[in-house]
Amino acid sequence: MACGSTSLGNGEATWFCCGNAWGPCAAAGGGACGTCKSSALQAAWPNASKACWDITRPDLCGEKLPRRGCGSAIKVRHLCSGASVCVTVSDCGPRTRSFCGESSCCDGVCRSNRVIDLTPAAFSVIGSLSSGTLPVSLYE
Amino acid sequence: MSAHRMSDPLDRRRFLTAAALRGATVVGTGVIGATALGAVDADAVFAAPLRRPLDPAVPAGAFVEGRITSIDGGVLEVAGSHGDYARVRVTGATSVWKVRPTTAASIETGDGLYARGVPMPDGTVAADAVWVNIVNLHTTIRGIEKTRLHLAHGSHEIVGNLLPATSSASYSGAAPTADLSGLRIGQGAQVLGAWRPSDDSVDIVRVAVGPGAGHRR
Known part of the structure; x- marks a missing residue:
């Protein structure tokens, strides 16, 4: 897996659980790619497939996110701290269309629309799970 | 770095x-x-x-x-x-x-x-x-009571406990508020909270709902 420096856009990152897990996450399963684990550096991407796109519909929020299938590498960089993590696409999500216009801010700078869902392991590399969302830039 | x-x-x-x-x-x-x-x-x-x-x-x-x-x-x-x-x-x-x-x-x-x-x-x-016990779940609101929400998470039902002075709501990306009166049955809701192992419910810290498809701010 290699992450590059070509911009894929920016927006909000959220987090989710997948794979074998405890509590309400116990039924999450391995995700659309069948390989998703909360403890791995992985992510859900809204355009992991045509079927995925039909569910997430980021275009309804003005987002043009390219098709990147299972195993694709994406670097997620916190907009303010500069902390970054390289993840592989392992599921479909987030459901961008349900939260059009939602923003996350840091140091007075905001980014809108949910563009990537990170596993807890990946999200915690660049921020706190208790924040729920983070403003990020994406690269490949 | x-x-x-x-x-x-x-x-x-x-x-x-x-x-x-x-x-x-x-x-x-x-x-x-x-x-x-x-x-x-x-x-x-x-x-x-x-x-x-x-x-x-x-x-x-x-x-x-x-x-x-x-x-x-x-x-x-x-x-x-x-x-x-x-x-x-x-x-x-x-x-x-x-x-x-x-x-x-x-x-x-x-x-x-x-x-x-x-x-x-x-x-x-x-x-x-x-x-x-932290969880961050995409759910659908199925029922609303004074002290709890009934949520659907995939094919599972979850009881979300509303905690005085703790639970908040964020509407369409706005700052969280203690006013939960804007929540509606049928809404998609992102729930950040803490799972209770004793009864499998979730203590709700923040519930975020959006405007839905095609609505831009």
Whole structure:
């Protein structure tokens, strides 16, 4: 897996659980790619497939996110701290269309629309799970 | 990365390592979040990413997920969800979240856990931050009562407990408010909260609802 420096856009990152897990996450399963684990550096991407796109519909929020299938590498960089993590696409999500216009801010700078869902392991590399969302830039 | 490291007023990784090696465990004393160098702001600590060290002698960060099977002094024995096993060391520099920033005294056997920290020579992970029972679920609101929400998460039903002075709602990305009257049955809702192992319900910290498809602000 290699992450590059070509911009894929920016927006909000959220987090989710997948794979074998405890509590309400116990039924999450391995995700659309069948390989998703909360403890791995992985992510859900809204355009992991045509079927995925039909569910997430980021275009309804003005987002043009390219098709990147299972195993694709994406670097997620916190907009303010500069902390970054390289993840592989392992599921479909987030459901961008349900939260059009939602923003996350840091140091007075905001980014809108949910563009990537990170596993807890990946999200915690660049921020706190208790924040729920983070403003990020994406690269490949 | 070097610029970040040089500008850090306190290198948490080195501090954690030192704290763990010196056996500075203070579980149950109620002083988690305070260090020998002064109080640590809980929000800032949780938000601070654990950066990769420049010094190759300092190992990269570790992440632990699973359920706590026992608590032995300052060490949490954790059974991972994929059959793995880990020991998480809680020190005076560890920040603990369980519904809210709290102390290690609130951690119980049976709790679910995510921990971020540093692998130690003795095989433990010295935790920088521990999130206990935290969940972040995409749900649909199926019912609304005064003290709880009924939520659908996939094919499962979840009871979400509304906590006075804690539960908040965020409407269409606006700042969280204690006014939950805008929630509606049928809405898609992102629920950040803490799972209760005793009854499988979730204590709701924040519920976020959006305007839905095609609505732009």
